[in-house]
Amino acid sequence: MMQLAVVGAAGLVGQSVLELLAQRQFPAERVFAVDGPEHEASTVSYGNLELDIRQLDEFGFENVALAIFVAGDSVAREYVPQARAAGVTVIDFSSAFRLDAEVPLVVPAVNAEQLAGLEAGALVAVPNCTVTPLAMALRPLLPLQPKRLTVATYQSVSGSGQKALEELAEQTTALFSQRESENTVFEKRIAFNVLPQIGALDEDGMAEEERSIMLELRRLLQQAELPIEATAVRVPVFFGHAWAVSLEVAADIDLVQVKNRLVAAGLQCVTADQHGGHITPMEATGNDGVWISRLRKAGNTIQFWLAADNVRVGAALNCVLVAEAMYKAGVFE
Template structure:
């Protein structure tokens, strides 16, 4: 029995990646539909060796859809996710619109797949922020072993996290630098080419940005409300792949060797940690890969039980499209979702 899957926002970076990953992972779909706004109607999207014509979201009947993968931004999701869910499709949303709703599970399958049980309250499941997703994959096995008290994280986030326009801006600015043309800024508050910007999303009253707040709140919801976390989120001139320098303070003793061995056998983690030049992962190697790469694992001697590490992942995959599809797979594997109609 196969499922009918709708991808909303199919023409965006993450939507296209969702279609690629559905095909790559041989997701049990009998039918896949590409949806977007009216201005994108008729555009073509690749799904394996097939070409899908984009249809309009606002005219689509979801009554026979089993799973809707939503990647069209928070405003669209706020309006449409409840309507789609009311027609019986399970919505797995990639925006921030539903993440902190107490009736909506916020899921990273390697970390808290058990929380899927409550999805039927609204028929909506939230995908976390890209920087949170890779972080909690690395934190979960260590938390199980030695109980995390506090995390300090500095992120180095690629421009693809801000969408296609942001990628275009990095490309055009870099080109302008080399051709001695004027560097123009539209998407970012400052020039991004050959620069770093210590602001992602808007500033809040306490001085943190919304992105930093998301990391704090989402980590608590997914992993443990008792964990204290502080973050500084920085945009860097990298096209794909988020990196994080992570400092963890534990309640119980844990050595760097123990941490390394635990992470080597943890789901979704890949340890690349040789203490030599180049013996670590960078965003370049992580791009196009599913794993969360962990390097530079070492003891922090300034606290009683401290570990430092470097965490890298493809933000369009584990941070968005891949995690969304893994959620759908978890629903099926846990027998929480039946297809509405049997394949002919």
């Protein structure tokens, strides 16, 4: 059996990765929780165990076969090369390597073939948590010949980390108590509000999150020329993302066939007589489903509402599924 490290273990995604590794009984002899100095002397849960958090700048990567990085761009750029130099296979959940042509960008339900032939010491990038569920929903529809994708995302504050959760909670309490509150994570108040920009704007007026959606989706789906119009919105929800999706296709649309394709790909399709006709981000949180509801068509456009747990399904589960696929392929032997 192998040993592995989770780097960024104290964060929301890191904790979810550890939870899933334990729940799914990943065959690791030992798991190390690794994070920065702000988490010194802290512990995190791994199944029934409490793991001491090891300091990243002191951690010996030569002790593990696999490192799952969920610690952000700057940490990945500095420490992923160090880990690989020690012969460690790395799965990275950050934007540092997602668009690197030499690094496979993988969602096993979408493009598992990208993992074929990888050896120990390989680096695999996993997409933005907003991209993964969307790619899973679009992959079964590729035979219908997509012509244009228009998507609006409604993204919970957990996508910005623990401090964002605390800011929403504090602002909500302050407003009910008629107290002033500060904006520290977000530029404008998030409580009882929506923020129609996630990340800095480029010279074309496209926000960082919107460009991430466009570029990562095109790469995952191997649709380099697909027009993608994305609007990313932060909403005052703690957990769970949602997407309003419109996909124009060249082929004739048979909604029964569309639903069958989605179900065959493992997605949860809710009909008008189930769950009140739709699934909300709250209902999607805490489970492994990628939920589709409000499925309909307008001319040659397929429209639907998508919801998923951004931390668990959009981020952590994909990291663990990649690790499982690599283990089954014998990468760590």
